Amino acid sequence: MTPASGGYPHSYYADSVDLPPRRAALEGSQEADICIVGAGFSGLAAGLFLRERGYRVILLEGERVGWGASGRNGGQLINGFNGGIDFLHDYFSDCGTSVAELHLAGGDILREVTERHRIDCDYRPGHVTVAYTQKHMQGLAEEAKLCQRHDIPGYQLLDKDQLQEYVGSGVYAGGLLDGRGGHLHPLKLALGEARVLEQLGGQIFEHSPVTGIEEKGDRQVVKTAKGQVIARQVILCGNAYLGELSKPxxxxxxxxxxxxxATEPLPEALAKQLLPADMCIADCRYILDYYRLSADRRLLFGGGTVYGGVAPDDIIGKLRPNMLKVFPQLADVKIDYAWSGNIAITNNRHAQLGKLRHNLYFAHGYCGHGVNVTHLFGKLLADAIDGDTELFDIFAGVPWSGFPGGQRFRVPYSVAGSWWYGLRDRIGV
Structure with missing residues (x-):
């Protein structure tokens, strides 16, 4: 990745926001109630909620706020979890919070935070999942029935003709509208949340990668190259960029x-032709495409998965044919930006929340639903530390499984799986 100004990887997001000055790196010894590792959405949300409750919060970031997935993602707020509505029903049907509330909680929390703190992140409502085949449509119809069964509002099944109100392309068989989804500028959101956290009295240190965590009595000592934080509680929110800091x-x-x-800015008429309702779109294949319009009418088109976190040499060469399959009218449109970034996936595709020790918490593995689930998990972390552990304990108790073959063979195993499911997508089964 080519660095942009201010130490961020080069992307449309980094070039379209007023970047704040670099924050100082941690030097010397500090004390806090809570030390959070990672200044992405999870860490920022948890820190914000904890600081609102009066806890002394220090947040350590190895690069810059929102440097990882939180500042580089597709910007799509997709409600629910990768495991789907059945996942919520299986584990939460007996708790005091309904499946509908949990399905929508992350997005509701995000919107409440941005509205209450006046964070401008170019938010636009509406998300549509699109289907290439009748087999895909059957799956979306089942999802719509589940939403109806659990009283989840905002969903509407769309046939091929109805879909034209949202996507100006003839390649799809139909889709499923989620009026409670949406899209936004993710780096603006991360920077806005960091600003609010600091205004509330929280501290953020950038360029302070954590080198180790040591338990001393009832405290955790979080060490960096030039300093340390002695904290009552520690939250690990490094996600795909945590590395080997915690081997478990x-x-x-x-x-x-x-x-x-990201394309060049499109003429207003062309942008309206592509996405008439200005909603974000994702298809329902295993290796999917996702796209939306930016505030300045660029088409942001994403897709592809490279297991192990290695960026392809030619991102435009990889994505442009997929874009032209959907929108052939963009054949002569210039691509101004192309970038890559890592998400974290789990073997069973369930996001994970829990504790490694009594005062060492973690949240990770959002599997493509990071914009909303990070904000729910940030709140649940704050709730648990503050004494309300009901939902936290249920999420922490969800079974997880390692990758077959362990860390050594997880990439070839996942690649083989993606080939198989990709073949099924291509032949429509």
Missing amino acids: LAKRVMPAATQVM
Whole structure:
């Protein structure tokens, strides 16, 4: 990745926002109630909620706020979890929170935070999942029935003709509208949340990668190259960029690179033709495409998965044919930006929340639903530390499984699986 100004990887997002000055690196010894590792959405949300409750919060970031997936993702707020509505029903049907509330909670929390703190992140409502085949449509119809059964509002099944109100392309068989989904500028959101956290009295240190964590009595000592934080509680929110800081967590997730490109700004009439309702779109294949319009009418088109977190040499060459399959009218449109970044996936595709020790918490493995689930998990972390552990304990108790073959063979195993499911997508089964 080519660095942009201010130390961020080069992307449309980094070039379209007023970047704040670099924050100082941690030097010397500090004390806090809570030390959070990782200044992405999970860490920022948890820190914000904890600081609102009066806890002394220090957040350590190895690069810059939102440097990882939180500042480079597709910007799509997709409600629910990768495991689907059945996942919520299986594990949460007996708790005091309904499946509908949990399905929508992350997005509701995000919107409440941005509205209450006046964070401008170019939010636009609406998300549509599109189907290439009748087999895909059957799956979307089942999802719509599940939403109806659990009283989840905002969903509407769309046939091929109805879909034209949302996507100006003839390649799809139909889709499923989620009026409670949406899209946004992710780096603006991360920077806005960091600003609010600091205004509330929280501290953020950038360029402070954590080198180790040591338990001393009832405290955790979080060490960096030039300093340390002595904290009552520690939260690990490094996700795909945590590396080997925690070996128990490293075996639970695998980095997977996904790519995005941004066109030049489109004429208003052309942008309206492509996405008449200005909603974000994702298809329902195993290796999917996703796209939306930016505030300045660029088409942001993403897709592809490279297991192990290695960016392809030619991102535009990889994504452009997929874009032209959907929108052949963009054949002569210039691509201004292309970038890659890592998400973290788990073997069973369930996001994970829990504790490694009594005062060492973690959250990771959002599997493509990071914009919304990070904000729910940030709140649940704050709730648990503050004494309300009901939902946290249920999420922490969800079974997880390591990748077959362990860390050594997880990439070839996942690649083989993606070939198989990709073949099924291509032949429509």
